[in-house]
Amino acid sequence: MPNAFRIIKKSTAPKLSPTATGALTYHVASDAPDATPQSTYLRITANSAGGFFSNEWICLDDILNAITANDSDTTFKAIIFKHLYKSKGANNHGFLAAALRAEKILLPVDKKVMSHTLGDTEPFLKAMQKLIKDKIDLEDDVAAEEAIKEAKRTEMINKMKKAHKANSKK
Secondary structure, eight states, X not given: OTTSOEEEEEEEEEOSSXXXXXXXXXXXXXXXXXXXXXXXXXXXXXXXXXXXXXXXOEEHHHHHXXXXXXXXXXXXXXXXXXXXXSSOOSXXXXXXXXXXXXXXXXXXXXXXXXXXXXXXXXXXXXXXXXXXXXXXXXXXXXXXXXXXXXXXHHHHHHHHHHHHHHHHTO
8 A cells, every 4th residue: 555654663573482583573654644643553574584474554453353352351362363464374463463562562471472461552552643743754665675676577577578579580
């Protein structure tokens, strides 16, 4: 969704599994241009250890609704977020939980590394509101990378067409 979101924060989070290596990079965005966000979104943008993930934007309201719909007043696992993704990768929901933990939206459960409880979302929302009010608007790394890939694709196609034309004339 080009220009649909204003990125207001970029950060990193450790992975949740004690055996996992590397860190995850995530973005937080708003879909409102002014100081009154309609909705807040999160997405994973990088995995320093490699491995697949989706960089789909996930709405915080949908995340909170998934927790509520699961009757998760106590503890829950990240699998409850799986349905939020169109891409059905195995890492998506766990990586999202790692970002949510980094923001204190989710809290760890003692002696249950992969279980969570819902934290207080108010401090997070207030901090994001301040970033919006301060007119923070960060570069979209994902869109920039896609533009570079598209330019390379176009260049390669043009070279192939040119080579094909040269070969056809022989």
